[in-house]
């Protein structure tokens with residue numbers, strides 16, 4: 001187990017800043033996901049932690065020791081990439097044993113640890129098969145096992161599930177979590193998939209355009225996004241944002257949302273242009289609610305129904321249990337959002353108010 005500290009960490013490629021001033025501490029045995037869209041600097045950050053890239057400025061420390069000039073092989077990190085690197089001519093068993101043999105671990109200990117890892121990752125039935133004949137799903141599972149079996153103090157995974165199919169990805173999410181619970185490594189996991197980050201990580205670091213925007217537990221970033229980018233990137237679908245103006249109402253200030261109605265009372269001062277945010281799953285059908293939008297499309301996905309709503313230029317989505325009654329496509333839908341669920345953002349800065 002190792003604590004990772006990144007302080008004022010940055011990387012420039014010529015004039016282009018891939019990562020600007022990252023400050024982030026990842027605790028001993030913590031599972032942190034670096035989450036953001038393609039090109040936001042996740043892999044650049046990861047490659048600096050691994051020692052494959054040298055920082056342009058700032059420091060990386062493992063347990064207080066500066067790592068800037070320590071080569072990758074001496075950092076004690078395990079690294080799994082999107083494209084598995086497996087020795088295809090070897091058996092599954094030999095692939096799993098490879099790193100342990102290189103470390104000079106005894107034969108009996110290798111047998112025990114390979115067996116344990118194969119059991120954990122459901123590779124036991126194929127231990128004596130050549131890797132060459134195995135599916136992409138199994139090869140990626142093997143790549144994870146081969147890195148994990150040497151029990152590195154720090155385990156880095158860069159989009160390890162992006163090439164495997166959806167059903168297998170769901171299985172691997174719980175297996176990776178189980179792997180970390182068992183070995184208690186410090187884990188850094190790069191992904192652009194918010195569901196992976198939300199389901200596995202202790203904390204999520206949301207990044208965009210080379211900047212760290214917010215760090216928090218999955219619930220913290222879901223409930224209290226610092227800006228509209230995080231609000232919409234987290235959640236599926238993301239947070240609704242309706243443009244409005246704070247005006248005086250009978251029972252205090254409300255947000256005038258044009259033909260979509262108005263919000264409940266807010267404490268924000270009058271006159272400001274704001275974005276009224278609420279999660280699709282926090283929409284309550286309510287015949288007396290202050291909000292009204294037309295149902296453009298009804299999307300039924302098993303236990304849930306997604307209503308696509310509009311009111312002029314304003315668009316929103318509502319997620320309901322499939323049992324919940326609602327008007328038909330083309331009709332008006334009246335609803336409310338609890339005051340405690342509503343979030344306000346400044347239209348100009350896009351930051352949370």
Ligand code: ATP
Pocket residue numbers: 013016017018036037038039040041042043044045192
């Ligand atoms: P992806 O998921 O697409 O890999 P990412 O968030 O991991 O995205 P990075 O790979 O860290 O992003 O890249 C961040 C930015 O830095 C990108 O715009 C990329 O084109 C640029 N970049 C990365 N490596 C280099 C390099 N060696 N030279 C120049 N630019 C680079």
